[in-house]
Amino acid sequence: METLKIYATLALLSVRARMEYKASFLLFLVAIFFFYLAQLGLLIVVLARFKEIHGWRTGEIAFLFGLATFSQGFTTLFFNALVNFDQMLIQGEFDRTLVRPLSPLGQVVFSRFEASTVAHFFLGTAALYYGAKYSGIEWSLKKDLFLPFVIVGGVMIQSATRLAVSAVAFWTLRNSSLVHIVVFSSREFILYPVSIYNHGVQFFLTFLFPIAFVNFYPAQYFLDKTGENLFHPALQMATPLVGAILFALSLYVWKRGIGHYQSSGS
Amino acid sequence: MRYHLGMAYTIEAQNLVKTFTVNESGKGLLGAVKALFSTKKRIVHAVENVSFGIRQGEFVGYVGENGAGKSTTIKILTGILVPTGGVARVNGVVPYENRRDNSKNIGVVFGQRTQLWWDLPVRESFEILRVIYRVSKGDFDAMMARLTKGLGLDGLMEMPVRKLSLGQRMRCDIAASLVHRPTVLFLDEPTIGLDVLAKENIRSFLRELNGKDGTTIILTTHDMNDIEQLCKRLIILDKGRVIHDGPTEELKKRFPHDKIIEVDFESELASLPLVPELEPIRREGKKMWLRHAHDSSGLALAIGKLASLYPVKDLSVREPSVEIIIRSIYEKTAALPGYAPVEKAAK
């Protein structure tokens, strides 16, 4: 309980520090919004021309976009600090967290809370709403209950991949390009239905770098998309489980990383 | 070595060893291209068999040139790094095994990097630290009152950290490291880049902290005035090894008959040595420091010889300062020729 209070204080203060520059914060908000709108623009241009992507219609693609963006919003809210984690390490800022009586990860995470992610929530919610409406989802109690689990699972998957690749910096020191791939480029993969890729890529996105569980598999379930089962239909329900396993794994990698850093660092 | 097994030390280092590997990239464009596909690894011995014991209430200077292993030792003692070999204990706790327990007992200041929250008013940083270290409101207020007075923080508390001068920031950083009343304080170059007045402020506060509260302090610094004024004991490190450990005063007695002659020449001299009895140890342009290492009877003669042979403008005879003594100790272990190269001395 006490620890939770400490983290809440840290998070609150990091938001306050961000608000010291209100104009910059607002500008950031606008910029993020603009960026994702441009990304959405790409999808709109494609859909205007081709009407559907591999059997997924506009509303369904919007639902995919919504799930990805919404869970990315939560992920960024918590783990934004990890984007520049290698710099924290190189400049010795991380050492500071090791001389305080608190979890280093907790300190990293809660000292850089990123409030500008409200842009993600706004866009994600809009896309989810629009997608659900125009794809004609038949909601049921089961689906209602499953949705929050899918969101949490998606957040855990995205957070886990970020945490794991950030931890790579403990071994390599510089890892900005890897972080770039996982944080930004990987998003490109799941903007489109994973079924468009060849089997190798599908396998990769399902079992090795399982971001297909963030939106594609659960969307199949919500949208009742039968007829294009990849691997096994049970995967459509697996998002929360995959999230939990990945998150635990990534925490383990992070711990190992700190251990390596402490015994090899200069 | 001033370390005896089984005694009650606040800080113990027992045969500490720390090695790490660095990748070497090749020279030039071709070497760089090659390095994309293969790397040479080199093992660096940052700390080699360092032992010392420090008792409660000591004020110890920990000095050495860059890369001598000072920071690595401090990082081991603060729990940031795990040693490759040997054991460290602080208040009986092994820092890298019980990082959190250790962190409650120690304060750390890294002179190069602030631990304050850059964009927030100073007061907020202290408040965060109060929460992190779980200090009660009453204890916190009492400690803050002391720190504000001792370090002259009045008027700084409402300023954002980014607007503080270097000296102001360092005072706040030292205060921040003491919010939880640690019994041991590690200071890694706390006076680097500060002006004389700011240094003096900090020194008098540290003297009081050590004297009144009995806080054990380890100080690494390049400023020998810090050492002479503050540290009763001095540990000198060179290439990862302790080459001297003892009272600072004792160091001066090590060369009881030595005199340092500071000479201003009319013009810069090219040839060295000048007079066989006077050993050149440092040079800055037209100025030169010479050591007379024999008993004082020959001193006047040697100076006379110097003045008759070279265009001397001004000259003074001094007791060797700690800096000069340390410099000569380095050079003996490094087996360098009789004087330090000009660039090195200019520091």
Add this chain to the structure above:
Amino acid sequence: MNLAVFGKFAAVSFQKEITYRFDYFMAVLNGFLYIFVFTALWRALYAQGAGAGGFSAAGITAYAIMAMAIRISFSMDDTTIAIKVRDGSIATDLIRPVSFFMMNMAQCAGFSAFHTLARGVPILIFSIFLFKVDIPFTARGTALGLLSLVMGYLILFMLNYLFGLIAFWIIEVFPFQLMKYGLLNLLGGSVIPVDLFPASMKPFLALLPFQHIFYTPAAILIGHATPERALVMLTEQAAWVGIMGAASLLFWNAAKSRLVIQGG
């Protein structure tokens, strides 16, 4: 600025890029990931309706690979000006006896040369074999394509330069960079060729320089643009080089005077 000085600056930034092996291999991987994504997307889309935008299924794959290879080759560090303004080291650049614009271009050229040789070209060659792409080779088409490539590079460089100069007014330039990336992704042609945009948007696109960065060189290099069309596109591109050059000069003068007013 003479060629030797330009070369020196370029060589330094080339070498700086080479230092980080891990980053290098990750960046190669990143390039391939994008090519995988977009070739798969186009394959799926052109299976539904071939011929859109005048591309065959094979043609759009060739376009996707070429456009992505160009984008990778055009990698630039667009943060240097902002960092220099923030830490004040811009002052040393200003007292150097070389043009600030040319010095930046030299540094960018070295950076991009590394990414062209170490990433762009290998990825292009490897992808051509991997996806069995057939790119028709004519001496004239290649010559025009390379010319277009140089102009596309200049336009992107000046775009980054103009956005970098914003730092003289607003310290935090990242939001502007983010908006620039958004526009570049959407309109630059590295993802979607301009041919596939709705006809109603095309006049609007012509008012912006973005399509001449990746689309024009890629379309000419893979032979998508007819020789006559290629000449028209090159002329437009040249006009944009001129416009951006003039804007760079004006904006730089304004930025410089701003620095003087601030007193450094």
